Amino acid sequence: MSLQANQVRVLVLKDMEQLERTLFRLDQGFELQFRLGPTLQGKHVRVQTNYPAPGEHFDRHTFRTLDWHNPTGREDDSDKFCSLDLQIAGSYQYNFGHGHEEKSGGGYLVVDPVLRAGADNHHVHLDCITIQTYLSKCLGHLDDWPDRLRVAKESGYNMIHFTPLQKLGKSRSCYSLADQLSLNPEFSPPGKNYTWTDVGELVQKLKKEWNMICITDVVYNHTGAPQCNPRCSVGASVQVLFPKIKLWEFFQVRIESAVEEFRDLLVDGEKPDQKKTGGKQGLKIIQDPKFRRFGNEVDMDSALETFVPHSHSTQAILEACTGWAGEL
Numbered sequence: 001m002s003l004q005a006n007q008v009r010v011l012v013l014k015d016m017e018q019l020e021r022t023l024f025r026l027d028q029g030f031e032l033q034f035r036l037g038p039t040l041q042g043k044h045v046r047v048q049t050n051y052p053a054p055g056e057h058f059d060r061h062t063f064r065t066l067d068w069h070n071p072t073g074r075e076d077d078s079d080k081f082c083s084l085d086l087q088i089a090g091s092y093q094y095n096f097g098h099g100h101e102e103k104s105g106g107g108y109l110v111v112d113p114v115l116r117a118g119a120d121n122h123h124v125h126l127d128c129i130t131i132q133t134y135l136s137k138c139l140g141h142l143d144d145w146p147d148r149l150r151v152a153k154e155s156g157y158n159m160i161h162f163t164p165l166q167k168l169g170k171s172r173s174c175y176s177l178a179d180q181l182s183l184n185p186e187f188s189p190p191g192k193n194y195t196w197t198d199v200g201e202l203v204q205k206l207k208k209e210w211n212m213i214c215i216t217d218v219v220y221n222h223t224g225a226p227q228c229n230p231r232c233s234v235g236a237s238v239q240v241l242f243p244k245i246k247l248w249e250f251f252q253v254r255i256e257s258a259v260e261e262f263r264d265l266l267v268d269g270e271k272p273d274q275k276k277t278g279g280k281q282g283l284k285i286i287q288d289p290k291f292r293r294f295g296n297e298v299d300m301d302s303a304l305e306t307f308v309p310h311s312h313s314t315q316a317i318l319e320a321c322t323g324w325a326g327e328l
Helices: 142-154 196-209 234-240 247-251 255-267 300-306 314-327
Strands: 008-013 018-027 031-036 045-049 081-085 090-098 101-112 115-117 122-124 131-134 159-162 166-168 177-183 213-216
Touching (some): 196 213, 255 300
Parallel strands (some): 008 031
Antiparallel strands (some): 031 081, 115 122, 166 177
């Protein structure tokens, strides 16, 4: 059942029209119709979107093709359309193509949520939201919250934003959570143990009696000590994740190709540029400015200055190359 009276919005598709920088806002419960503009009529057009089909979960990378509807029952491109029943709030993408063109246009749309409050469950328009933020850790015991939040109500606010309500880490930062599932024990006075159910009852009281909506943050990327899963900590990230992505390869030389280049220089009898080396030995590595894997290079003048074969024989050159490769 739609959240409000069914209203239709029409988006006319035009060939090669890229609207990635245009955001279309629609209300939850609206029907969005895609219709063909003059530049696409007569072509076999496919419209795809990542808005989920009924009963399916949203996946930003999963797109589905919409079916065309012909109200007149005839193959009339000026009349047919495909549509979305926008019941799920969120940000979505659409694109369309025809013939061999997989994507000849597209854009983004945002479905605004329908917020309700009060005993009569009236609609609170997003453009009418006035919000007050409270640092939850500073509100004290939960049974004292109504008295402290009343200031916002009497000041005309209709939404309260709470910083995370979970148990905090050692830093006591409002967004450093020690336990993602546990309510902050500081909200419970001696002899009581408030739970999420108690918080929910307070939220419902504010919604129905005070006409105020409550929101809070979801913080999955900042779990603090001491009770976080070690795989979420920085130390564990170094141990578990970094070996897999091999960060050191961005600072290394591709030894095989470097040795081959060095061997060719020795075979050709090349000498180091004394103006660059100053006669000093020591291997120098040049960092790749684009930081590509194995993109670093060896300063060959320093290599020629440092690894000098005792003769021009094949064996002497091979020994110099072997020693140089070992140093790398």
